[in-house]
Amino acid sequence: MDAKASSAEDDALRAEIAEKLAGGLETEVWPRAETSEMVNDIVGRLKTEAGDDLTTKLVVAGVTDHVIEADDLEQPCETCMYFLVHRRFCELPELMLPVEPDWSCRLWRI
Amino acid sequence: MANLLWLQGGACSGNTMSFLNAEEPSACDLVTDFGINVLWQPSLGLELGDNVKAILEKCISGEIQLDIFVFEGSVVNAPDGTGNWNRFCGRPMKEWVRELSDAAQFVVGIGDCATYGGIPATAPNPSESQGLQFLKREHGGFLGADFTSKAGLPVINIPGCPAHPDWVTQILVAVATGRAGDLTLDEFQRPKTFFSSFTQTGCTRNMHFAYKVSTTAFGQRKGCLFYDLGCRGPMTHSPCNRILWNRVSSKTRAGMPCLGCTEPEFPFFDLAPGTVFKTQTMMGVPKDLPEGVDKKGYIKLTAAAKGAAPAWAEEDIFVV
Numbered sequence: 001m002d003a004k005a006s007s008a009e010d011d012a013l014r015a016e017i018a019e020k021l022a023g024g025l026e027t028e029v030w031p032r033a034e035t036s037e038m039v040n041d042i043v044g045r046l047k048t049e050a051g052d053d054l055t056t057k058l059v060v061a062g063v064t065d066h067v068i069e070a071d072d073l074e075q076p077c078e079t080c081m082y083f084l085v086h087r088r089f090c091e092l093p094e095l096m097l098p099v100e101p102d103w104s105c106r107l108w109r110i
Numbered sequence: 111m112a113n114l115l116w117l118q119g120g121a122c123s124g125n126t127m128s129f130l131n132a133e134e135p136s137a138c139d140l141v142t143d144f145g146i147n148v149l150w151q152p153s154l155g156l157e158l159g160d161n162v163k164a165i166l167e168k169c170i171s172g173e174i175q176l177d178i179f180v181f182e183g184s185v186v187n188a189p190d191g192t193g194n195w196n197r198f199c200g201r202p203m204k205e206w207v208r209e210l211s212d213a214a215q216f217v218v219g220i221g222d223c224a225t226y227g228g229i230p231a232t233a234p235n236p237s238e239s240q241g242l243q244f245l246k247r248e249h250g251g252f253l254g255a256d257f258t259s260k261a262g263l264p265v266i267n268i269p270g271c272p273a274h275p276d277w278v279t280q281i282l283v284a285v286a287t288g289r290a291g292d293l294t295l296d297e298f299q300r301p302k303t304f305f306s307s308f309t310q311t312g313c314t315r316n317m318h319f320a321y322k323v324s325t326t327a328f329g330q331r332k333g334c335l336f337y338d339l340g341c342r343g344p345m346t347h348s349p350c351n352r353i354l355w356n357r358v359s360s361k362t363r364a365g366m367p368c369l370g371c372t373e374p375e376f377p378f379f380d381l382a383p384g385t386v387f388k389t390q391t392m393m394g395v396p397k398d399l400p401e402g403v404d405k406k407g408y409i410k411l412t413a414a415a416k417g418a419a420p421a422w423a424e425e426d427i428f429v430v
Contacts, residue, residue: 004425036390036397071393079413080394081324081337086421091326109337109394110412 006088006098013054014088014098020058021065021103029062032070032106042107046094054097061095062106075108077101082109112177112286114140115169115210116151119196119203120230120239121183124272125221126153132275133357140279146286149174163199170209178285179214179259181207184223184230184239185252195237204252207242211253215261216285217242218268220278225269225298226374227251233380243267244298247374263290267299271371276353277304298374300347308401309368310336310343312351313360319344321419322412328365328387332426335367337396340389342370342378344400 006014021027033039042060050056057063067076077083078101082092090099092107118126130137130153137154140146148154150165157165169176185204186196193202211217219242222228226246230239242265243251258264266285268277281301284293294302310316318325318334325333335341343351346368350360361368367387370376379385390397399408 005421032393033391034393036384036388036392039391040384040388073393073395073409075394079416081322082326083416084323084424085416085419086424091324093327109389109391109396110409 004084004087006086010087010089010098014100017054017058017063017097018065018100020055021063025055025058027059027062027064029064029068029106032062032068032075032108034071039107039109043094050094057095057097063097063099064104065100065102066104067102068104068106068108075104077103077105077108079110080108082107111145111147113147113149113169113175114151114178114180114282114286115149115165115176115214116180116182117198117203117206117210118152119181119183119207120186120223120237121221123153123182125182125224125270125278126151128270128272128275129220129278130275131356132279134276135279135283137279140282140286144283144286146178146282149176159199166199166206166210170213172213176210176214178216178218178282179210180218180220180282181211181224181242182220184227184237184241186230187238187240187252188236189238191238207252211242211257211259211265214259216263216290217253217259217265218281218285219243219265220268221273222269222271222371222376225267225300226376228271229377232377241267244374261290263293264295264299266290266293266295266301268304269298269300269372270348271369271376274348274350274353274355277301277349296347300372304349304353305347305372307347307349307352308344309346309348309350309360309362309370309372310400311349313343313362314351315362318423320415321423322416323419323423325365330426331365331428332424335362335365336389336400338389339367340385340387341367342373342398343368345398346370346373348372 077099168174188195193204196203219225226241226244227239240252249255324337
């Protein structure tokens with residue numbers, strides 16, 4: 001069985017996201033999704049507002065190209081349950097985006 | 111020969127259906143091989159109306175020795191403590207339960223509702239339901255915390271929604287063949303032989319749990335159901351992955367999160383919207399952690415395990 005690694009398509013999209021974030025795209029970093037109700041609200045917005053629009057996805061999820069610390073916890077993609085380590089990919093069904101381990105978003109969960 | 115009587119209170123008959131599917135031993139084996147005489151059972155009894163009532167009265171008077179009284183479903187007290195919402199043979203079922211429990215050598219509560227009150231006792235509990243000796247986690251229930259049957263044991267509880275058929279028949283055989291003294295019960299009066307290990311024990315997704323790879327949507331064969339889909343396997347005491355259902359599978363093996371139905375809080379979070387099939391979190395950390403694991407330890411373990419996850423753990427390894 002071949003494990004899935006990051007593809008050329010993933011790499012290109014990851015680079016595009018990195019460029020948007022480095023270029024100053026302001027995303028909704030705060031408030032973090034502190035409670036399950038807040039998680040449900042944000043996921044609901046991803047479904048209704050973002051759909052397949054990349055920029056809106058990044059904004060609503062509060063994606064950053066650096067690690068955010070909240071409640072004394074660092075929240076890197078690297079430790080998030082939705083992160084596929086080998087593919088460097090966020091598998092949250094409403095995001096499904098190639099990311100970097102040292103990025104972060106407010107839907108982080110461990 | 112051991113006489114067994116089985117009644118239902120606030121019940122859906124799910125535990126009766128489960129019981130009738132038992133294989134090791136089967137419901138028939140109880141009669142033919144283990145000397146259990148089923149006096150009456152809602153789905154098996156031939157008697158109706160006054161003839162059922164006569165059996166119950168003879169059990170209470172002692173004319174018929176009642177060895178095992180099995181109760182399925184909650185004890186319904188509504189309205190206003192009268193029990194009239196659940197009448198049987200001319201009187202509130204709760205009155206039969208009280209008198210038959212006092213008459214029986216052993217009392218066995220089958221299913222979550224008889225054990226803790228179950229779904230009928232979910233807030234705001236309009237049926238004023240109770241379990242036989244518990245209301246959710248609170249000891250007492252309908253019969254009271256101090257109740258013991260004639261043989262000196264409290265109610266033997268076999269929770270589950272439903273209870274696995276073989277848990278039921280194996281405990282009935284133990285009681286009927288004089289081995290009740292071998293049973294040790296836990297704090298909720300569940301036989302330890304079934305309820306000391308976890309639902310997670312034996313789960314085929316344990317490797318995904320170990321490497322912290324999550325199932326993120328129903329239908330995925332990879333991943334652990336605990337992290338995102340609300341599986342309660344690591345916190346629930348049951349042998350569902352040791353004594354398989356229909357001898358072949360379990361909820362988690364089939365991709366269905368464990369709902370924790372052998373625990374007193376079931377149904378969890380009073381079924382509030384957004385709580386079913388969704389792991390509840392506080393700042394990204396599950397509210398309910400695997401039993402015995404604290405938040406700090408969980409975070410350390412998870413970060414380390416995630417970093418060590420091999421590539422295959424992130425794939426569907428069950429190739430057809």
